[in-house]
Amino acid sequence: xxxLVENVSKSFGSFVALDxxxxxxxxxxxxxxxxxxxxxxxxxLRVIAGLEEPDHGAVLIxxxxxxxxxxxxxxxxxxxxxxxxxxxxxxxxxxxxxxKVRRRQRAEISARVDELLALVHLEGFADRYPSQLSGGQRxxxxxxxxxxxxxxxxxxxxxxxxxxANVRAELRAWLRRLHDDVHVTxxxxxxxxxxxxxxxEQVVVLNHARVEQIGSxxxxxERPRSEFVMRFVGPVTEIADGLVxxxxxxxxxxxxxxxxEAMIERVVHLGFEVRVELTLxxxxxxxxxxxxxxxxxxxxxxxxxxxxxPDRAAPVSADANGSAARPGVGVAGELGx
Amino acid sequence: MGSSGNAVRSRFALPKLTLRGLALGxxxxxxxxxxxxxxYRTFEHGLDAAWNAATTPDAVHAFWLTLLMVxxxxxxxxxxxxxxALLIARREFRGKALFNAAVDIPFAVSPVxxxxxxxxxxxxxxxxxxxxxxxxxxxIFNPLGMIxxxxxxxxxxxxxETVPVLREIGTxxxxxxxxxxxxxxxxxxxxxxxxxxxxVAYGVVLTTARVLGEFGAVSVVSGKLVGKTExxxxxxxxxxxxxxxxxxxxAAFVLALMALVAVVAMQRLRTREIA
Numbered sequence: 001x002x003x004l005v006e007n008v009s010k011s012f013g014s015f016v017a018l019d020x021x022x023x024x025x026x027x028x029x030x031x032x033x034x035x036x037x038x039x040x041x042x043x044x045l046r047v048i049a050g051l052e053e054p055d056h057g058a059v060l061i062x063x064x065x066x067x068x069x070x071x072x073x074x075x076x077x078x079x080x081x082x083x084x085x086x087x088x089x090x091x092x093x094x095x096x097x098x099x100k101v102r103r104r105q106r107a108e109i110s111a112r113v114d115e116l117l118a119l120v121h122l123e124g125f126a127d128r129y130p131s132q133l134s135g136g137q138r139x140x141x142x143x144x145x146x147x148x149x150x151x152x153x154x155x156x157x158x159x160x161x162x163x164x165a166n167v168r169a170e171l172r173a174w175l176r177r178l179h180d181d182v183h184v185t186x187x188x189x190x191x192x193x194x195x196x197x198x199x200x201e202q203v204v205v206l207n208h209a210r211v212e213q214i215g216s217x218x219x220x221x222e223r224p225r226s227e228f229v230m231r232f233v234g235p236v237t238e239i240a241d242g243l244v245x246x247x248x249x250x251x252x253x254x255x256x257x258x259x260x261e262a263m264i265e266r267v268v269h270l271g272f273e274v275r276v277e278l279t280l281x282x283x284x285x286x287x288x289x290x291x292x293x294x295x296x297x298x299x300x301x302x303x304x305x306x307x308x309x310p311d312r313a314a315p316v317s318a319d320a321n322g323s324a325a326r327p328g329v330g331v332a333g334e335l336g337x
Numbered sequence: 338m339g340s341s342g343n344a345v346r347s348r349f350a351l352p353k354l355t356l357r358g359l360a361l362g363x364x365x366x367x368x369x370x371x372x373x374x375x376x377y378r379t380f381e382h383g384l385d386a387a388w389n390a391a392t393t394p395d396a397v398h399a400f401w402l403t404l405l406m407v408x409x410x411x412x413x414x415x416x417x418x419x420x421x422a423l424l425i426a427r428r429e430f431r432g433k434a435l436f437n438a439a440v441d442i443p444f445a446v447s448p449v450x451x452x453x454x455x456x457x458x459x460x461x462x463x464x465x466x467x468x469x470x471x472x473x474x475x476x477i478f479n480p481l482g483m484i485x486x487x488x489x490x491x492x493x494x495x496x497x498e499t500v501p502v503l504r505e506i507g508t509x510x511x512x513x514x515x516x517x518x519x520x521x522x523x524x525x526x527x528x529x530x531x532x533x534x535x536x537v538a539y540g541v542v543l544t545t546a547r548v549l550g551e552f553g554a555v556s557v558v559s560g561k562l563v564g565k566t567e568x569x570x571x572x573x574x575x576x577x578x579x580x581x582x583x584x585x586x587x588a589a590f591v592l593a594l595m596a597l598v599a600v601v602a603m604q605r606l607r608t609r610e611i612a
Binding site for chain 1: 512
């Protein structure tokens with residue numbers, strides 16, 4: 001089901017968590033709310049779930065105004081960052097909870113729970129208690145529990161935040177596959193840009209309670225609308241008053257057309273990638289990211305003089321106050337109008 | 338490793354033994370010995386004598402009256418306690434600090450003062466005394482007043498044991514149940530109550546023990562009418578003052594036994610909680 005958030009604001013005392021936020025999540029999509037801590041992304045997710053009531057604005061779920069709808073009638077599945085497992089219930093009872101409170105037939109519940117446990121690969125763990133599971137297993141149990149009631153929308157709050165790196169990568173791939181199978185509209189919150197890029201079809205970048213940009217991972221990475229987005233979603237370096245991705249810097253041994261003279265300070269080999277740290281004639285420092293093949297070809301050495309220029313036009317100009325860095329208004333503004 | 342471990346052990350061995358001895362000695366002198374004497378005195382003249390002393394009509398009446406107080410006061414304070422704990426831990430309302438402080442009044446006020454206060458309100462010359470008497474309800478010098486006194490003095494236990502547990506478990510499980518479609522009462526019975534059950538049970542045991550042993554407040558409102566408004570603690574004192582030592586000891590023994598059951602139950606709950 002599609003979700004429409006219209007001009008939502010929410011404050012906790014004097015702290016503004018959401019400031020006139022609007023966004024649209026298409027039916028069946030997988031959307032990431034990406035932002036640093038305190039940017040309002042978790043609050044936005046909780047507003048959509050109904051766990052927080054917005055001060056202003058509206059939330060529409062498949063066209064229907066859900067702003068004042070109680071949580072239990074919104075048809076959302078919510079997965080909490082710390083799982084919120086029912087500690088006194090077995091895995092089976094945890095997953096069955098939503099069906100039991102709906103007074104479904106016992107046989108139906110049992111069959112559905114078995115199906116879900118198989119889906120999240122916890123078949124052998126049905127009679128264990130949450131305390132006997134690993135973090136990743138608890139997270140999958142929480143997912144199965146949320147999916148049991150066939151939610152119209154699946155909301156995940158930092159779903160992989162409390163897991164170690166290996167498990168996180170595995171669960172990420174698994175979540176994407178699950179979404180392909182189940183195809184429920186899914187929104188997840190993350191502060192990890194790589195995770196957002198890897199999993200989501202649509203990325204919503206939030207900063208200071210506002211939406212900075214909405215777009216596909218590629219759009220957000222290649223055409224950031226603000227300096228903040230540019231810096232947040234990938235590595236940046238500054239050249240000629242512009243911010244560019246270090247892999248978009250062209251390093252040459254001849255001045256060429258409009259190249260800037262620079263001296264190599266350091267060459268760092270990082271496997272496939274080679275990081276070259278440079279100082280311009282203006283004493284400004286920057287770095288470039290080259291493939292190993294290109295670096296070998298150029299035979300780069302510290303102390304060497306090279307010429308650098310951005311491979312493509314800088315998407316965002318570096319501006320001290322950041323205001324001029326925003327070309328046009330964000331999607332949020334367009335939706336609101 | 339071994340040598341340093343031994344050194345540590347020997348250096349702390351003496352203080353450790355001394356500490357243990359002190360603690361045990363303290364308990365023996367102040368608790369075990371006097372209680373042991375009660376047991377000894379009770380059975381001094383044989384089982385039959387003890388049984389006869391413990392089963393005089395007045396003693397039996399006191400026993401049942403004491404159980405009645407527990408049977409009324411404990412469930413009421415449990416329901417109130419859980420409700421009040423939910424209010425304190427989960428809700429924001431005007432006057433919450435005052436409410437929170439008021440719950441502790443029974444801990445702070447002397448039980449005798451509680452008894453006197455009840456007489457001032459419900460007694461013949463009290464605020465409601467006459468109206469209640471007209472309606473045929475006698476509170477003071479009647480089990481009803483004693484029950485009210487018991488409820489008053491044992492009110493904070495369940496609240497105070499439950500609030501920290503509620504705070505500790507947080508609200509996430511309840512919110513999860515909410516998103517899964519549970520109604521408020523389903524959330525309470527299936528999620529909140531099971532999560533706080535050991536805290537509540539601990540509070541219930543403490544409440545029971547307190548009601549069993551309460552003397553001051555109950556004594557003031559009871560009028561000490563033998564065979565009518567005499568609980569076990571009051572019976573012990575009355576028998577003692579009548580130089581009926583056999584009766585005093587046997588009633589005290591029964592009371593100690595009931596308290597022991599409560600304490601053992603508490604201990605078992607504690608170990609389950611930790612496990």
